[in-house]
Amino acid sequence: MKWITLSTSDQLDTIYASDEIVVLFKHSTRCPVSSMAKRSLEFDKELIPAGTKFYYLDLIANRSLSNKIAELWNVQHESPQILVVKEKTCLYNVSHQDIEMRELIKFL
Secondary structure, three states: OEEEEOOOOHHHHHHOOOOOOOEEEEOOOOOHHHHHHHHHHOOHHHHOOOOOOOEEEEOOOOOHHHHHHHHHOOOOOOOEEEEEEEEEEEEEEHHHHHHHHHHHHOOO
């Protein structure tokens, strides 16, 4: 699975303006539930349609970006959390143990 590191506000602005569907994974490197969610996603990576972009946000290093995600797509901050977004619309948003590849791919 190829993660794209999300580390700048400019990246978020580009995603917000794009008509491409992308996945944003907000991960706390200090949280065992978050680590389990990440492993679960990686285990089912063969389900990902070709060309889908998966962004990885390290919440510990970039909390301000998580806040910006919450603001831009009008979602409550949670960790771990996954969002499927297209332009200004959040198509799918779940957190914690509800993060499952088989569910999120329905929105890709």
